[in-house]
Amino acid sequence: MSTSANVASWLDEVPWDKDGLVPAIAQDAASGKVLMMAWMNREALEKTAQSGEAVYWSRTRSKLWHKGEESGHTQKVRELRLDCDADTILLLVEQAGGIACHTGRERCFFRKLENGRWVETDPVLKDPAAIYGKK
Amino acid sequence: MSTSANVASWLDEVPWDKDGLVPAIAQDAASGKVLMMAWMNREALEKTAQSGEAVYWSRTRSKLWHKGEESGHTQKVRELRLDCDADTILLLVEQAGGIACHTGRERCFFRKLENGRWVETDPVLKDPAAIYGKK
Numbered sequence: 690m691s692t693s694a695n696v697a698s699w700l701d702e703v704p705w706d707k708d709g710l711v712p713a714i715a716q717d718a719a720s721g722k723v724l725m726m727a728w729m730n731r732e733a734l735e736k737t738a739q740s741g742e743a744v745y746w747s748r749t750r751s752k753l754w755h756k757g758e759e760s761g762h763t764q765k766v767r768e769l770r771l772d773c774d775a776d777t778i779l780l781l782v783e784q785a786g787g788i789a790c791h792t793g794r795e796r797c798f799f800r801k802l803e804n805g806r807w808v809e810t811d812p813v814l815k816d817p818a819a820i821y822g823k824k
Numbered sequence: 825m826s827t828s829a830n831v832a833s834w835l836d837e838v839p840w841d842k843d844g845l846v847p848a849i850a851q852d853a854a855s856g857k858v859l860m861m862a863w864m865n866r867e868a869l870e871k872t873a874q875s876g877e878a879v880y881w882s883r884t885r886s887k888l889w890h891k892g893e894e895s896g897h898t899q900k901v902r903e904l905r906l907d908c909d910a911d912t913i914l915l916l917v918e919q920a921g922g923i924a925c926h927t928g929r930e931r932c933f934f935r936k937l938e939n940g941r942w943v944e945t946d947p948v949l950k951d952p953a954a955i956y957g958k959k
Contacts, residue, residue, distance in 0.1 A: 699940055712847050714858060721856030726847060726912040738937060771942050772932035773925050777861040779933045790908050797907035798914045802873060805834055807906050 700731055702775050710746060713778040715756075715789065717796075718767045724789035725797040727756075729778060734769075741766050743780055760820045762786045786815075793817045835866055837910050845881060848913040850891075850924065852931075853902045859924035860932040862891075864913060869904075876901050878915055895955045897921045921950075928952045 703711055713729045716722065727745040729737070733753055736744040743764035747754040757763030768781035790797040792813060799811035838846055848864045851857065862880040864872070868888055871879040878899035882889040892898030903916035925932040927948060934946035 699937065699942055702942060712861060714849055714861065716858055723849060723851055723858060723914050726849065726907060769937040770933040771935045771937070772861065773927050773929075773934070774932070775942075777932075779858055792908050794908075797909070797912075798905040799908070800906045802834065802904040802906070807834055807837060807910075 700735060702771070703731070703734070703778075704774075704776055705731060706776070710748075711776050711778060713743075713745060713780060715743060715764055715780045715782050715784075717784055717789075718781040719783070722796050723798060724764075724782070724784060724795070727754075734778065737766060737780070738769060743782060757785060760786075760788070760791070762788050762820075764789070788814055788820070791817060791820075793820055835870060837906070838866070838869070838913075839909075839911055840866060841911075845883075846911050846913060848878075848880060848915060850878060850899055850915045850917050850919075852919055852924075853916040854918070857931050858933060859899075859917070859919060859930070862889075869913065872901060872915070873904060878917060892920060895921075895923070895926070897923050897955075899924070923949055923955070926952060926955075928955055 709730045710728045712726055714726050715724045717724055728748055730746040733744045733746045743756045743766055745754045745756060763785045764782035766780055766782055770779040787795055793815040794811045794813055799809055800807040801810045844865045845863045847861055849861050850859045852859055863883055865881040868879045868881045878891045878901055880889045880891060898920045899917035901915055901917055905914040922930055928950040929946045929948055934944055935942040936945045
């Protein structure tokens with residue numbers, strides 16, 4: 690079996706939704722914290738596996754998004770996992786800079802439900818203006 | 825402010841998609857393992873918060889799904905978290921029976937990409953026939 694046939698095979702096991710996407714969850718391989726949830730299309734998943742860095746599909750920008758391409762907060766992929774229905778991806782990653790969220794926080798899940806309110810529990814580690822400012 | 829107003833408020837912060845759903849990730853509060861990803865509608869999220877046990881929306885059955893209602897593998901919710909875009913929920917749970925997956929495994933993410941193949945890495949802890957058999 691050729692390499693390209695292998696590539697097709699494992700990618701074909703994913704039942705891409707009508708938009709050609711599946712949810713992808715990134716978890717910090719060291720701390721175990723769930724960092725973010727984004728979306729992947731077939732090309733994003735293939736590029737992630739090939740490059741060893743997380744590549745998502747940006748639904749707002751309608752293009753491939755190499756995570757960290759602007760911020761420098763790339764994600765080195767340690768494991769790629771698939772769930773029982775094959776329609777969700779789990780990535781175990783090393784998070785560059787210790788910041789996954791565009792708000793400058795470690796993770797996107799920085800709000801917790803407490804007494805009927807979403808309360809911010811995690812500090813901003815770096816000002817987004819500094820992350821996305823002049824380079 | 826009345827309790828009902830509060831309930832409306834925190835639920836209204838979620839931008840439910842065109843099907844009225846958002847992804848919900850369940851993570852084991854003790855081991856840190858990501859157990860599964862399912863979907864919630866507004867009622868599911870409200871019932872989850874009210875009851876303290878995970879309630880999802882089953883897209884295949886088009887009805888509310890109190891996780892564990894058949895298997896007994898309920899999820900006691902320790903934390904409910906919301907991401908930066910407010911469109912993904914993270915649940916920190918105590919998993920009854922130590923089994924989240926309908927295949928009888930601890931987690932749904934039991935396959936890992938290795939050399940171009942999805943390889944099963946996690947054992948079946950309980951035969952699904954025994955889980956969903958006669959009661």
